[in-house]
Amino acid sequence: MYGGGSIFEPVKLDELAHEDPVKLAEFEARIQRGEKIEPDDWMPALYRKQVIRMIEQHAHSEIIGALPEGTWITRAPGFRRKMALLAKVQDEVGHAQLLYSAAETLGKTREQMTLDLISGKSKYSNVFNYPTFTWADSTVISWLIDAGAIVNQMANARGSYGPYCRALERICAEESFHLKYGHDAVVYLATGSSKQRQMIQEALNRWWPPIMTFFGPADKISAHTEILMRWKVKMATNDECRQQFLDMYVPKVWELTLTLPDPLLRKNEAGTWEYTEPDWEEFKQVINGKGTCNKERLAVRRMAEEKGAWVREALLKPEATYVKPLA
Ligand code: BYC
Numbered sequence: 001m002y003g004g005g006s007i008f009e010p011v012k013l014d015e016l017a018h019e020d021p022v023k024l025a026e027f028e029a030r031i032q033r034g035e036k037i038e039p040d041d042w043m044p045a046l047y048r049k050q051v052i053r054m055i056e057q058h059a060h061s062e063i064i065g066a067l068p069e070g071t072w073i074t075r076a077p078g079f080r081r082k083m084a085l086l087a088k089v090q091d092e093v094g095h096a097q098l099l100y101s102a103a104e105t106l107g108k109t110r111e112q113m114t115l116d117l118i119s120g121k122s123k124y125s126n127v128f129n130y131p132t133f134t135w136a137d138s139t140v141i142s143w144l145i146d147a148g149a150i151v152n153q154m155a156n157a158r159g160s161y162g163p164y165c166r167a168l169e170r171i172c173a174e175e176s177f178h179l180k181y182g183h184d185a186v187v188y189l190a191t192g193s194s195k196q197r198q199m200i201q202e203a204l205n206r207w208w209p210p211i212m213t214f215f216g217p218a219d220k221i222s223a224h225t226e227i228l229m230r231w232k233v234k235m236a237t238n239d240e241c242r243q244q245f246l247d248m249y250v251p252k253v254w255e256l257t258l259t260l261p262d263p264l265l266r267k268n269e270a271g272t273w274e275y276t277e278p279d280w281e282e283f284k285q286v287i288n289g290k291g292t293c294n295k296e297r298l299a300v301r302r303m304a305e306e307k308g309a310w311v312r313e314a315l316l317k318p319e320a321t322y323v324k325p326l327a
Contacts, residue, residue, distance in 0.1 A: 118302045
């Protein structure tokens with residue numbers, strides 16, 4: 001692994017040679033014992049860099065991920081669904097808050113993270129660069145993207161970096177409500193009129209390829225998995241999460257007599273899911289700014305940042321907005 005033959009930038013492990021070998025060995029022994037690493041503990045610079053990268057990308061994914069579903073709040077069918085979707089989207093933004101705070105404990109400021117997002121320097125989950133054409137697209141996100149997120153996050157909540165794990169525990173509890181809401185909305189369409197069934201089937205067809213890539217590239221081409229597993233930041237590889245997701249959710253999709261657009265998808269005799277290998281070159285393009293909606297997503301985030309500037313300024317300097325009462 002370590003990027004050998006990978007289309008992704010390999011991790012530069014030679015950085016570890018600059019670390020104090022005794023401290024490095026003790027750090028790795030702590031991780032092996034299952035201890036949590038806390039912000040003030042000694043850690044190799046590469047661990048700090050990797051954990052910031054991962055938590056920051058996760059935070060950006062939550063905040064950008066609020067957009068494709070957010071556009072459906074005003075058009076959600078019925079008041080009950082509007083309320084539920086509004087609450088879900090609000091939760092996602094709250095998850096970003098928790099995660100930005102967790103990343104800040106490692107020394108990168110929230111302002112810098114925001115700048116890196118809106119300038120296109122930082123990544124966020126590929127799936128949010130696809131459009132939500134219909135209400136059904138939004139229900140597929142709420143069910144299956146949230147399901148995928150839970151699989152990944154439940155594993156990593158047992159990981160080594162204390163603040164990230166604690167944030168993930170809280171996030172998973174909320175995501176489990178999202179999952180139920182999403183499942184309910186999908187079942188409603190799948191058991192509805194022929195038009196509703198057609199809508200949900202078409203949304204599944206559109207979303208299946210992005211969902212398959214949500215867990216990251218195949219282990220054999222992943223750049224960071226090996227070092228992150230060694231340091232227990234990731235507690236399952238990308239392929240392990242993908243397999244667990246397929247095992248839990250493909251049967252649920254099939255139960256609804258819906259189909260998935262992959263003729264090779266099946267569980268083999270060894271219990272492993274086989275599938276058509278996702279197009280990792282296309283994935284790379286999407287995560288590097290060339291997906292259908294990248295520009296639009298970042299433009300919305302940039303606008304929010306600009307329009308909110310006065311609020312942040314007022315919060316930081318409350319005296320600037322204080323109006324003296326009339327005598
Ligand atoms: N999208 O070496 P790899 C949610 C990048 S939001 C974009 O395997 P790693 C929700 C990767 O960064 C929850 N980029 O990476 C919100 C790397 O590029 P760099 C989102 C991806 O870190 C609102 C390169 O590809 N969940 O649920 O070992 C509404 C090579 O990859 C992706 C998280 O963020 C991707 N999918 O593993 C609804 C979980 N995959 O940095 C729902 C936290 C890979 O070298 N993150 N890349 O330029 C992780 O668990 C890991 O970072 C990943 C990737 C499994 C995603």
